[in-house]
Amino acid sequence: xxxxxxxxxxxxxxxxxxxxxxxxxxxxxxxxxxxxxxxxxxxxxxxxxxxxxxxxxxxxxxxxxxxxxxxxxxxxxxxxxxxxxxxxxxxxxxxxxxxxxxxxxxxxxxxxxxxxxxxxxxxxxxxxxxxxxxxxxxxxxxxxxxxxxxxxxxxxxxxxxxxxxxxxxxxxxxxxxxxxxxxxxxxxxxxxxxxxxxxxxxxxxxxxxxxxxxxxxxxxxxxxxxxxxxxxxxxxxxxxxxxxxxxxxxx
Amino acid sequence: xxxxxxxxxxxxxxxxxxxxxxxxxxxxxxxxxxxxxxxxxxxxxxxxxxxxxxxxxxxxxxxxxxxxxxxxxxxxxxxxxxxxxxxxxxxxxxxxxxxxxxxxxxxxxxxxxxxxxxxxxxxxxxxxxxxxxxxxxxxxxxxxxxxxxxxxxxxxxxxxxxxxxxxxxxxxxxxxxxxxxxxxxxxxxxxxxxxxxxxxxxxxxxxxxxxxxxxxxxxxxxxxxxxxxxxxxxxxxxxxxxxxxxxxxxxxxxxxxxxxxxxxxxxxxxxxxxxxxxxxxxxxxxxxxxxxxxxxxxxxxxxxxxxxxxxxxxxxxxxxxxxxxxxxxx
Numbered sequence: 001x002x003x004x005x006x007x008x009x010x011x012x013x014x015x016x017x018x019x020x021x022x023x024x025x026x027x028x029x030x031x032x033x034x035x036x037x038x039x040x041x042x043x044x045x046x047x048x049x050x051x052x053x054x055x056x057x058x059x060x061x062x063x064x065x066x067x068x069x070x071x072x073x074x075x076x077x078x079x080x081x082x083x084x085x086x087x088x089x090x091x092x093x094x095x096x097x098x099x100x101x102x103x104x105x106x107x108x109x110x111x112x113x114x115x116x117x118x119x120x121x122x123x124x125x126x127x128x129x130x131x132x133x134x135x136x137x138x139x140x141x142x143x144x145x146x147x148x149x150x151x152x153x154x155x156x157x158x159x160x161x162x163x164x165x166x167x168x169x170x171x172x173x174x175x176x177x178x179x180x181x182x183x184x185x186x187x188x189x190x191x192x193x194x195x196x197x198x199x200x201x202x203x204x205x206x207x208x209x210x211x212x213x214x215x216x217x218x219x220x221x222x223x224x225x226x227x228x229x230x231x232x233x234x235x236x237x238x239x240x241x242x243x244x245x246x247x248x249x250x251x
Numbered sequence: 252x253x254x255x256x257x258x259x260x261x262x263x264x265x266x267x268x269x270x271x272x273x274x275x276x277x278x279x280x281x282x283x284x285x286x287x288x289x290x291x292x293x294x295x296x297x298x299x300x301x302x303x304x305x306x307x308x309x310x311x312x313x314x315x316x317x318x319x320x321x322x323x324x325x326x327x328x329x330x331x332x333x334x335x336x337x338x339x340x341x342x343x344x345x346x347x348x349x350x351x352x353x354x355x356x357x358x359x360x361x362x363x364x365x366x367x368x369x370x371x372x373x374x375x376x377x378x379x380x381x382x383x384x385x386x387x388x389x390x391x392x393x394x395x396x397x398x399x400x401x402x403x404x405x406x407x408x409x410x411x412x413x414x415x416x417x418x419x420x421x422x423x424x425x426x427x428x429x430x431x432x433x434x435x436x437x438x439x440x441x442x443x444x445x446x447x448x449x450x451x452x453x454x455x456x457x458x459x460x461x462x463x464x465x466x467x468x469x470x471x472x473x474x475x476x477x478x479x480x481x482x483x484x485x486x487x488x489x490x491x492x493x494x495x496x497x498x499x500x501x502x503x504x505x506x507x508x509x510x511x512x513x514x515x516x517x518x519x520x521x522x523x524x525x526x527x528x529x530x531x532x533x534x535x536x537x538x539x540x541x542x543x544x545x546x547x548x549x550x551x552x553x554x555x556x557x558x559x560x561x562x563x564x565x566x567x568x569x570x571x572x573x574x575x576x577x578x579x580x581x
Binding site: 032035036038039042043046147148150151153154176177180181183184185188192 | 256259260262263266267270271273274277278280281282283284307
């Protein structure tokens with residue numbers, strides 16, 4: 001019985017994802033709502049992302065420094081931090097913060113709409129709630145996450161630079177020259193593309209949880225909770241898979 | 252409502268544009284490190300072994316990064332073709348006979364290609380192949396080290412044998428070191444003699460020195476010989492005289508020869524005296540006769556002394572002589 005339910009749930013998820021993709025590609029497009037969602041996802045998350053990445057950069061630099069200094073390789077700090085930040089730390093921080101902030105937001109929003117039967121009302125009035133609610137959100141998270149990752153990387157490196165500058169008085173030019181020597185195109189493009197998948201995962205999980213929220217007051221809370229937890233797990237799984245995939249391109 | 256939406260859109264636009272700009276900037280910086288946007292030229296080198304050199308490793312000229320390794324491919328057995336992408340600006344510093352070698356930018360650092368510029372008059376051009384110095388294979392080094400170790404072992408074994416023999420006092424070296432055999436004794440004696448010889452030598456050389464000084468500066472004949480120019484004229488005269496004397500001698504000798512030849516011919520008195528035997532015999536007989544004649548005369552004289560006529564004279568003479576002798580005794 002459990003297996004049967006599980007398989008039905010899988011089929012349902014598949015149908016939901018397929019529909020989201022199909023409606024994203026095919027017209028009509030909900031431009032206005034999509035732009036609004038982009039604003040919500042991008043601009044409203046920017047400060048949070050920038051602040052946490054900056055702190056992560058500072059902390060990571062200060063944590064790595066002693067082990068590098070123990071064999072006299074402090075000069076490798078920029079290259080170590082930049083590779084760590086751009087390959088993994090930046091996308092991961094952005095993904096997890098967004099999963100917490102946006103996942104819960106989307107899940108709760110759609111869940112309450114489902115619970116208060118607004119979605120049903122939209123379906124009756126013929127405003128195509130799926131395209132309006134789900135596609136716009138998924139598109140917004142998929143497009144905005146990569147941009148947020150760019151900001152996150154920049155802020156993390158800035159934090160790292162300020163730390164290194166305070167401790168070792170390394171110059172700005174030297175630091176960012178080291179960074180650009182050690183970072184490759186594979187690193188930044190893979191990081192950006194990965195962030196797109198993270199965004200898609202956050203959006204689709206949040207929407208699915210909200211769209212399928214159970215009736216009753218607990219349904220909204222559970223939908224928000226499911227959205228956050230599932231999207232975080234998905235982010236780690238996507239990170240692992242992308243690592244395997246990107247390693248094919250590394251020399 | 253409308254203005255709020257426009258504001259949102261503007262903010263979103265700023266967000267997107269700045270994000271994209273940041274990304275493009277990063278891409279540009281990384282690209283410029285990998286020579287993606289500057290003018291470049293390609294140089295190739297063939298190595299036997301590149302020791303793990305890979306795409307993207309740096310190329311150094313005099314310690315300055317001038318490009319990156321674009322490709323590493325195996326061209327044939329024991330031949331690795333390394334294609335390097337160098338900045339266009341640097342080609343004036345690299346000559347046709349430049350050499351490339353694989354090095355390392357630190358103890359645990361990445362592999363790098365080190366280019367030595369060369370001295371040929373022509374600069375390097377696009378797609379040129381330059382000479383290469385392959386790094387010594389680690390396995391080769393180990394083999395060499397093994398050989399060295401084996402040699403060292405046999406060497407130390409021989410040294411041990413030599414040391415043993417020396418400490419036992421065998422051979423000349425052992426004799427010398429233990430100071431027991433005859434050789435060291437001889438050597439010591441030789442050294443003593445040598446020292447004496449040295450002392451003598453120094454004395455001799457001092458004297459020689461004095462002599463030379465005397466010859467140069469003193470009053471002796473040699474000094475005159477050496478330094479007096481007037482002596483040369485005198486010598487010339489002397490030599491002329493000697494010449495004259497020898498000429499006279501020759502003349503005298505020829506005359507003497509003539510005399511001797513004349514003497515040898517016995518048609519003159521001297522010749523007869525020397526060469527005629529009958530004359531000699533007669534001469535001998537005459538001498539014999541003269542002898543007997545004088546003996547007879549002696550006898551006659553004795554007889555005369557006893558003659559009364561002359562006896563008085565002899566007696567007086569005898570007395571005078573006796574008196575003279577007595578006076579002499581007194």
